[in-house]
Amino acid sequence: MKVEVQSKKLVQPSAPTPNQSRKLGLSFIDDLLFSKHAGIVYYYRARESTHEIHTLQRLHRLEESLSETLALFYPLAGRYVEEGLFIDCNDQGAEVIQAKVDGTLDQLLQGDLDRDLFNSLSKFPLPAANNPLVVVQVNSFNCGGLAISLRFSHKIGDMYTMAMFMNSWATACRSGIQEVVPPNFELPSLFPVKEPALIQWPTLPFRKKFALARLKFSGQALSRLKAASNASNSSDSIANNSQRSRVEIVSALI
Numbered sequence: 001m002k003v004e005v006q007s008k009k010l011v012q013p014s015a016p017t018p019n020q021s022r023k024l025g026l027s028f029i030d031d032l033l034f035s036k037h038a039g040i041v042y043y044y045r046a047r048e049s050t051h052e053i054h055t056l057q058r059l060h061r062l063e064e065s066l067s068e069t070l071a072l073f074y075p076l077a078g079r080y081v082e083e084g085l086f087i088d089c090n091d092q093g094a095e096v097i098q099a100k101v102d103g104t105l106d107q108l109l110q111g112d113l114d115r116d117l118f119n120s121l122s123k124f125p126l127p128a129a130n131n132p133l134v135v136v137q138v139n140s141f142n143c144g145g146l147a148i149s150l151r152f153s154h155k156i157g158d159m160y161t162m163a164m165f166m167n168s169w170a171t172a173c174r175s176g177i178q179e180v181v182p183p184n185f186e187l188p189s190l191f192p193v194k195e196p197a198l199i200q201w202p203t204l205p206f207r208k209k210f211a212l213a214r215l216k217f218s219g220q221a222l223s224r225l226k227a228a229s230n231a232s233n234s235s236d237s238i239a240n241n242s243q244r245s246r247v248e249i250v251s252a253l254i
Helices: 028-032 048-052 055-072 105-110 115-120 159-175 219-235 246-253
Strands: 003-011 023-025 037-044 079-081 086-088 094-101 134-140 146-153
Touching (some): 003 055, 037 159, 055 094, 055 134, 055 159, 146 159
Parallel strands (some): 094 134
Antiparallel strands (some): 023 086, 037 146, 079 086
16 A cells, blocks of 8 residues: 655645734743654545545645634744744745545555554654644545544644644534634743743654554444443533543543
8 A cells, every 4th residue: 555645735824914923932831842743643434425525626625724724823824933932923834735545544444554654644744944833644545535644843732732723624624614713822921931941852762663553442342431431420510511522531541
């Protein structure tokens, strides 16, 4: 199974960033983090109704909604200025890579673990001063399924930030940008950088080989875990109004 990159482009925000918001300083928490790109991949099986939708049409809608989402998350379309410890919100855009996978989604998820293949679904950006802070790769399978990867500079957010951005993008794509709750960027003003952090992150750990593992959960197992977890909420006056999702349950178990 091979992954062939078919196109690369920069997707810019649908509306320009106001001049008064063009410069966003880092918080001291952001300054402590390294500038590597963290990543996650979301897998989507094709629905019967999507077989009639051309891949290019889906990609167009993904790019259109991404552009709208970047207008709200405008720092993510900017560039990190290391010397000044701030984000230049210059609307240069996020990089979007379109790739074609020669195989089906089931072959990937149920076949042998191939680290190189999984890595090719979400490539690390090369180190550069003018790198995009966000890199998206949309991988299309022969079955109509998709694997959408997101690389996110750790200097501008953590996994919670990444999840919030993806959730907002999904909402914009599915229901329209008017349904997205705008984020705020007040953290740098509350916890500004007073002096540069003295932490020097070593490069050696990133050269080591990492193990790749797959954990499989059947639908029945997830249902039992979810039922048991939500049942335990019944005695909690604060938590009994909410139902834990499958993602929350699996994350807690791991």
